[in-house]
Amino acid sequence: MAGIIGYGAYIPRNRIKVEEIAKVWGADAPSYKKGLMLEEKSVPSPDQDTITMSVEASKYALKRAKIDPREIGAVYVGSESHPYAVKPSGATLGEALGAAPEFHTADLEFACKAGTEGMFIALNLVRSGAITYGLAVGADTSQGAPSDALEYSAAAGAAAFIFGKDNLVAEVLHTYSYTTDTPDFWRREHQDYPLHGGRFTGEPAYFKHVTGAAQGILAKSGMKAADFAYVVFHQPNGKFPLRVGEMLGFTRKQIDPGWLVPRLGNTYSGASPLGLTATLDIAKAGDMILVVSYGSGAGSDGFILRVTSRIDEVRDLAPRTRDMLDKNLNYLEYGVYAKYRRKIRKAE
Amino acid sequence: MPNPAKSWREIPQRYRLEAGKCTKCGAIAFPPRLVCPQCGNREFAATKLADAGKLLTFTIIRVAPGAFEDQAPYAAGIAELDDGARLTAQVVDCDFAKLKVGMRVRLEFRRVSEDGAAGVIHYGYKFVPE
């Protein structure tokens, strides 16, 4: 049986409120807050990116896994904001952790589910015996186009998982992937910002794939919603995960521990992975957790996990997700936010 | 724009804080050296710097060199790490008013600079409040 032997989260401390963004664009803040169920989002400092956050989250995962980084056989960083278009984030991450040179890496992209991509691959490499330990990270510092709806929610964060066969924190019992060609949200090469299909991103995209994967994994495993202590859905805004949860028969109590978006924003490839780290932070031995990610383009990955008693030993070996979400925050004005996010044109 | 080799060579130090501990007098050399600055010995054991310590001094740089102009103002400091080694780096995620001699800091992996928008990104360590 393979599963998670260590996990870690990283959320930058800067925040910007919905009101602050709305003020600049003359938009109605209350209706954005209500419509998106969103208060504020995280903002990376100029010296943070997908790689730096991945390194910190992975170091925390190593603290919980208690393994020698040289034994990590594969490193996958899933993101839609890799610092380089060509030169893998995984190479820098592997070097920084001390896993180099004996490891495999390849960067992954699948909009918001690139993190769970990596998890799927690392898990299966471990299951097959090809590697002893595999590290998967979902991290993003995605951009929202100025004044677009996505500007309110595009946030930054990272979650890292180390997979192995021994000393599991959570066994992975089942996986299921559901993928189609659905152009709901995309970014062409050399474009600064993604485009999206507005309301098309709802029912034919997010809902179709999340429910498709959820129903598929429940059928495959013979389980039902009530069997789970917790469920984590991809969270592009506050509303979608609550609505899909309701559609699938889950309660607020199951959803809430992993529902970070109202004060975090959408961390894209980090979204459902961070929901999972926050859930592991409070779970107990025997809890069943369902994770269903979503990435535009489009697809969903489902995972069913069972928490082991080792969670009690490791949860406090590194910072908890909610502590990073709630504490030591630094609120930005729009001007500074725009400067940090390089949205201001300067002389060459 | 320098050849990437110059910064690539420093990766073990900038990413992993790899240092050398003199086998004769125990002094820590960071970066590692061929000759111990304390006793002249030529043999070292591989080690890594501690990842936390306290600030001995600091400043806030407001007039920055070209590559750092957009970051100004930024804080920088010298810390004595918990293993006795001293290190110079920027101090981030800290309100300037809260900077104090003696405050505890730890090291985090951050972007330090880049060779322009199309050039190599240089990663390294910075201090954050512990």
Place this chain on the structure above:
Amino acid sequence: MRDVAVIGIGMTKWGELWEKSLRTIFVESALLAIEDAGVDRIDSMIVGCMSSGLFVGQEHLASLLPDYLGRNPVPAARVESACASGGLALRQGFIEVASGISDVVLVGGVEKMTDVTGCEATFALGTAADQEYEGFHGLTFPGLYAMMAVAHMHKYGTTRRQLAMVAAKNHENGSKNPLAQFPFKVSVDAVLNSVLVADPLRILDCSPITDGAAAVILAPLEMAKSLKKPVVRIVGSGHATDTISLSSRRDMCWIESTQRAAQKALAMAGRKIGDIDFFEVHDCFTIAEIMVTEALGIVEKGKGGRAVEEGLTALGGKAPVNPSGGLKAKGHPVGATGVAQAVEAVKQLRGEAGERQVKNARRGLTQNMGGTGGSSLVHVFEAE
């Protein structure tokens, strides 16, 4: 070892010399020194220049400068020790004359800093620090000295006001120096209200970017005695190095290389610090002067701030420091500074310093340092 004298000095006005190139600035000062010496002979040239390569893209000054001075095939060398390049040139020239290898040596210093942007100049100056472990992190020279100031203020209670007094004093002196870049007074309040560069240092705590050159002619004492000017000897020369990075120093509040260099120079001269009548020191930043007065032994460790506050180091005080105006008012064309300090020392000892003359000056000391104290050169001059 022979006794060495300074038989000629030359320096033109320092500042932003847009119309003059590096070679022109150098040659003008060198010609003044040759004329002042009254000896039309040069056996060897040593020139201090920190970075003609980064500032004007020119290396091989060892060929260019004797060429433009009309002195090929004289042997020449360019020496570098960051901001102590001039002091190092002086020492190398002293050694050539003292050893008997050369009789008449032209020691020059030159720096042309305004052919690059302010940013590029900051970068070039930053090469005096540890590139991979200080510069890489965005540290600048004001930043490094600011950290020394914070540490010194924390350990000894040195105040922000005392730092400002150093600048005000040096401008008071510089206002009497027609060759200075900034020959005007600056008040303590003006310093305290000037814009921050690296907390707590403000722009008026910092020496400027300057174009300039200076030159002296060294010769054996016997030759000096046969000339018409008052004889001034170099009686002591000391040189010491320390770690390049500030974080590696034994004590970040103490400039050990200056302490050692001074001890050696004074020992060679057979003198104590109390025997010195005036000092030209390296006030690249106000805190530097305070720390140097301690390292030289003019005052006890930690008391440098109090010394300037009490007027000890003012022109009329018991230990006048920087009668020329120092780097702050005179300017700091990096490689030239150490040589200009020698020019001032000789002027004072000849009694030619006009309004800024130190009364009854018989012995002077110059202190020139590189980086944050990674190298120091100290020389002792005595009127014969």
